[in-house]
Amino acid sequence: MQISELGERELLKRLQQFGPPGIIGDDGAVLAVPPSQSLVVTTDTLVNGVHFSPQTTSAEDVGWRAVAANLSDLAAMGASPLGITVALALPPETELAWLDGLYQGIAACLNPFATPLVGGDLCRASEISLSITAFGCVTSGIYRRQARVGDAIVVSGVHGASRAGLELLLNDQQWHDLDPQIRENFISAHQRPRPRLDLLEPLQRLKIERIAGMDSSDGLGDAVIQLAHESGVKAKLWGDRLPSPPGLSAMVPPELAQDWVLWGGEDFELVLCLAPEDAQRLLEEVSGLSIIGEMVAGVGVELQLRDRIEILAIQSGFRHF
Amino acid sequence: MQISELGERELLKRLQQFGPPGIIGDDGAVLAVPPSQSLVVTTDTLVNGVHFSPQTTSAEDVGWRAVAANLSDLAAMGASPLGITVALALPPETELAWLDGLYQGIAACLNPFATPLVGGDLCRASEISLSITAFGCVTSGIYRRQARVGDAIVVSGVHGASRAGLELLLNDQQWHDLDPQIRENFISAHQRPRPRLDLLEPLQRLKIERIAGMDSSDGLGDAVIQLAHESGVKAKLWGDRLPSPPGLSAMVPPELAQDWVLWGGEDFELVLCLAPEDAQRLLEEVSGLSIIGEMVAGVGVELQLRDRIEILAIQSGFRHF
Numbered sequence: 118m119q120i121s122e123l124g125e126r127e128l129l130k131r132l133q134q135f136g137p138p139g140i141i142g143d144d145g146a147v148l149a150v151p152p153s154q155s156l157v158v159t160t161d162t163l164v165n166g167v168h169f170s171p172q173t174t175s176a177e178d179v180g181w182r183a184v185a186a187n188l189s190d191l192a193a194m195g196a197s198p199l200g201i202t203v204a205l206a207l208p209p210e211t212e213l214a215w216l217d218g219l220y221q222g223i224a225a226c227l228n229p230f231a232t233p234l235v236g237g238d239l240c241r242a243s244e245i246s247l248s249i250t251a252f253g254c255v256t257s258g259i260y261r262r263q264a265r266v267g268d269a270i271v272v273s274g275v276h277g278a279s280r281a282g283l284e285l286l287l288n289d290q291q292w293h294d295l296d297p298q299i300r301e302n303f304i305s306a307h308q309r310p311r312p313r314l315d316l317l318e319p320l321q322r323l324k325i326e327r328i329a330g331m332d333s334s335d336g337l338g339d340a341v342i343q344l345a346h347e348s349g350v351k352a353k354l355w356g357d358r359l360p361s362p363p364g365l366s367a368m369v370p371p372e373l374a375q376d377w378v379l380w381g382g383e384d385f386e387l388v389l390c391l392a393p394e395d396a397q398r399l400l401e402e403v404s405g406l407s408i409i410g411e412m413v414a415g416v417g418v419e420l421q422l423r424d425r426i427e428i429l430a431i432q433s434g435f436r437h438f
Numbered sequence: 439m440q441i442s443e444l445g446e447r448e449l450l451k452r453l454q455q456f457g458p459p460g461i462i463g464d465d466g467a468v469l470a471v472p473p474s475q476s477l478v479v480t481t482d483t484l485v486n487g488v489h490f491s492p493q494t495t496s497a498e499d500v501g502w503r504a505v506a507a508n509l510s511d512l513a514a515m516g517a518s519p520l521g522i523t524v525a526l527a528l529p530p531e532t533e534l535a536w537l538d539g540l541y542q543g544i545a546a547c548l549n550p551f552a553t554p555l556v557g558g559d560l561c562r563a564s565e566i567s568l569s570i571t572a573f574g575c576v577t578s579g580i581y582r583r584q585a586r587v588g589d590a591i592v593v594s595g596v597h598g599a600s601r602a603g604l605e606l607l608l609n610d611q612q613w614h615d616l617d618p619q620i621r622e623n624f625i626s627a628h629q630r631p632r633p634r635l636d637l638l639e640p641l642q643r644l645k646i647e648r649i650a651g652m653d654s655s656d657g658l659g660d661a662v663i664q665l666a667h668e669s670g671v672k673a674k675l676w677g678d679r680l681p682s683p684p685g686l687s688a689m690v691p692p693e694l695a696q697d698w699v700l701w702g703g704e705d706f707e708l709v710l711c712l713a714p715e716d717a718q719r720l721l722e723e724v725s726g727l728s729i730i731g732e733m734v735a736g737v738g739v740e741l742q743l744r745d746r747i748e749i750l751a752i753q754s755g756f757r758h759f
Contacts, residue, residue, distance in 0.1 A: 125759045143582055144511040144652055145480035145574075150471040158556060159466035160523040160571060164563045190465040202481040204525070204569035209759050235479060238569070241759060242485045248525035248559070248569035250481060251466075258468055331465055438446045438530050438562060 120216055121209035128216075129239065135220045137233045146235035148199050154254040157196035161186045165245040176215045178308045179247065180222025186334060187251035188230065188312035189385040193332035194260075196253030197317060200235040201227065203249055206242035219247070230314055256321070259389070263329035264348035268412040269396035273313050273386040274405055275362040276337045277374065280381025282307025292368065299364030306362070310385040319402045323395070330389040338379035338429050340388040341410070342418050348390070351415030354429075356422040360407045379420075379429070441537055442530035449537075450560065456541045457555045467556035469520050475575040478517035482507045486566040497536045499629045500568065501543025507655060508572035509551065509633035510706040514653035515581075517574030518638060521556040522548065524570055527563035540568070551635055577642070580710070584650035585669035589733040590717035594634050594707040595726055596683040597658045598695065601702025603628025613689065620685030627683070631706040640723045644716070651710040659700035659750050661709040662731070663739050669711070672736030675750075677743040679730045700741075700750070 120128055150156055163169060163183050174182070184201065191198050203223065207216070223234060232251075282303035285292055292300070313332075320328065329348055333340045337359070345352040361378045369377070390412055391399070400406050418429040441449055471477055484490060484504050495503070505522065512519050524544065528537070544555060603624035606613055613621070634653075641649065650669055654661045658680070666673040682699045690698070711733055712720070721727050739750040 121759050123759070128759055144514040145478045145517065145572075147515070147576065147579055148477045148479065150475075150477050152473055154471075156469045156471050156477060156520070156573065157466045158469065158521070158523055158571075158573060160525050160557060160559050160569075162525040162527055162559045162561050162569070164527050164561055166564075167562050193465040194468070196466065199477070200479070202479055202571055204481050204483040204571070206483055206485050206567050236481060238481050238483045240483050240485055241488050242565060242567055243487075244564055246527050246563055246567055248481075248483070248571075250479075250523055250525070250569075250571040252477065252479060252573065253466075255468065261464055438442050438444070438449055438560075 118213045119210050120207070120213050123213055132220060132237070132239065135224055135234050136236070146200065148235065150199065150254050154256055155258070157191060157194045157253045157255050157258070158250065159187055159190035160248060160250040161190070162246060162248040174308070176218030177222035177225065180219040181226040181309055183247050183249045184223050184226035185310045185312050185385055187249045188226070188314060189332045189334060191251055191253040192312050192314045192317060193330060193387060194255060195258045195317060195320065195328065196255040198230055198232040198251060198253045198314065200233045201249055201251045202235060203237035203247065205237065205247050206240050207245045208243055209241060211245065259328045259330040261329060261331050261344055261347040263327055264344050264350055264390035264412050266350050266412055266414050267393065268329070268390040269393045269408045270341065270352060270354070270410040270412065271389045271391065271396050271399060272337065272360060272407055272409050273316060274384065275360045276333060276384045276386065277365055277377035277381045278303050278306035278362040279310060279383040280377040281362070281365055281368060295368060296364060302362065302364070307383065310383060312385055313387045316387055316403065319399065323398055323402060325391055325395045325399070328389055328391050330387055333384050333386045333388050334382060336380045336382040337384070337388065339431060342429060342431055344388065344390055345412065345418055350412040352410055352418040353413055354410035354418065354420045356420055358407055358409045360409070439534045440531050441534050444534055453541060453558070453560065456545055457557070467521065469556065471520065471575050475577055476579070478512060478515045478574045478576050478579070479571065480508055480511035481569060481571040482511070483567060483569040495629070497539030498543035498546065501540040502547040502630055504568050504570045505544050505547035506631045506633050506706055508570045509547070509635060510653045510655060512572055512574040513633050513635045513638060514651060514708060515576060516579045516638060516641065516649065517576040519551055519553040519572060519574045519635065521554045522570055522572045523556060524558035524568065526558065526568050527561050528566045529564055530562060532566065580649045580651040582650060582652050582665055582668040584648055585665050585671055585711035585733050587671050587733055587735050588714065589650070589711040590714045590729045591662065591673060591675070591731040591733065592710045592712065592717050592720060593658065593681060593728055593730050594637060595705065596681045597654060597705045597707065598686055598698035598702045599624050599627035599683040600631060600704040601698040602683070602686055602689060616689060617685060623683065623685070628704065631704060633706055634708050637708055637724065640720065644719055644723060646712055646716045646720070649710055649712050651708055654705050654707045654709050655703060657701040657703040658705070658709065660752060663750060663752055665709065665711055666733065666739055671733045673731055673739040674734055675731035675739065675741045677741055679728055681728045681730070
């Protein structure tokens with residue numbers, strides 16, 4: 118069944134079921150912001166054929182990833198989510214099953230964080246595009262420009278897994294002898310990335326005074342370059358400490374593995390800069406974090422390898438225009 | 439010059455100039471919400487060829503109207519604007535002049551309300567679409583479901599002017615003998631609608647305890663039907679009190695004029711239901727408001743004309759699917 122057969126009124130009713138009762142129906146949604154907290158807002162658009170394709174992404178995964186990208190931006194600001202809005206443009210011949218899948222994926226990613234879908238807009242277009250705006254609240258935020266000389270660079274999780282998952286989805290035949298569990302891990306990292314909102318509670322509990330940071334959605338290398346640049350310091354990374362996922366070194370040669378770890382992107386982990394003693398306290402509190410380098414006086418980013426030093430520069434990466 | 443010639447980095451720099459310094463550059467924007475106020479969020483999408491066309495809408499007007507629609511939704515909730523985000527998808531061959539015009543229109547509509555553009559997203563697509571999310575803060579909100587039997591129905595401004603302006607833009611030749619000032623008023627009503635945020639201050643100052651309401655973006659008739667339905671009451675409208683713009687009766691026959699006043703849409707005025715004594719106080723405080731009817735026990739909407747009563751029902755109106 119195509120959505121044009123269902124009609125607009127039924128369609129809206131169907132989608133409103135994904136929001137909490139009572140909150141949808143007015144011209145806007147009303148939400149409480151806890152006293153003495155600030156509002157944090159972030160927005161992100163996915164376009165069919167640009168950000169996703171039917172080959173590698175189911176409707177559920179599109180919904181999940183759009184939400185994950187926005188919640189990851191909130192986590193990167195140190196903000197707890199309050200809600201999201203979804204603006205959806207799509208062709209009338211879109212299958213209703215696709216739309217249902219999209220909203221199921223959105224709900225699946227929101228649910229663990231008890232974050233409501235509080236409103237949206239639905240309109241006709243010749244291609245599918247999806248804009249999500251997420252808002253959260255924060256007491257003391259995390260900003261890119263707050264890194265200082267002497268800071269430890271801490272990164273959550275592993276990097277390169279999402280890029281490896283994409284490779285497996287695009288060239289399945291080539292990797293038929295890969296361990297099935299590793300294959301599943303990589304594909305899941307690509308299709309169902311987890312925003313690191315779980316880190317906010319320990320960060321708050323430890324009462325760390327100053328944290329610089331951002332997420333690694335555009336790549337770990339990109340995040341470190343941005344943090345150093347915005348803070349006016351130089352980053353030194355230790356090549357042997359970069360957290361690559363189990364199985365990656367068995368899949369591709371070391372140089373390509375390093376490329377995926379640094380520039381693969383879409384891992385949605387956090388990259389944080391904080392005083393070394395605070396970094397130590399954080400690592401004792403939370404497992405799965407790594408110290409990958411330090412901030413020193415200067416400009417740019419150096420990667421210390423066994424036999425040489427590489428200077429990292431923004432990769433051409435994914436450019437829209 | 440096309441935006442693809444400028445390149446993504448230059449493009450983003452150019453657009454960031456429309457935001458306040460310092461607020462753009464992190465993963466999200468941070469905004470203060472005044473203590474003991476709630477957050478209000480609303481979102482709205484415009485797609486080229488669906489919501490606007492080069493024939494009737496300049497880039498500046500697209501930007502203006504997208505912002506106006508969102509700010510009008512905030513006004514309809516009784517909320518003062520805190521900021522907006524803009525998610526823009528567009529083809530690489532879009533003229534840079536068009537993009538500049540869009541952001542100039544956005545800024546022109548935001549400026550009188552000192553409302554910042556705090557963030558956004560820019561991506562490639564095969565057609566232009568623009569999603570704006572606006573957020574505001576409110577002490578005691580305006581809701582659709584709060585109308586009561588006995589309420590006066592108050593409407594701001596005039597209705598039908600935007601529809602008349604659209605007609606003039608679509609069929610210019612047919613109306614060559616229309617008074618130039620009236621022509622200009624109608625076209626301006628269509629291209630540069632003004633969100634009625636100016637009404638919030640007097641509404642607050644009068645400390646009116648309960649106000650039901652919404653904006654008339656989908657038509658005055660539609661707004662009254664929604665308010666009656668959501669509140670479980672019946673609306674009686676007085677045909678001779680419906681506020682039509684000067685010059686409309688000289689332009690089209692009475693029946694068409696009434697149709698445009700009730701169903702033309704896009705006037706972005708407020709339709710409010712409140713106790714008759716509060717309505718009276720409000721009219722004494724603010725000029726340009728009209729009492730157009732009352733809420734009674736029952737269901738539906740009646741329009742009292744000189745010689746008969748019409749029952750109003752949702753028009754097919756603008757449907758996307």
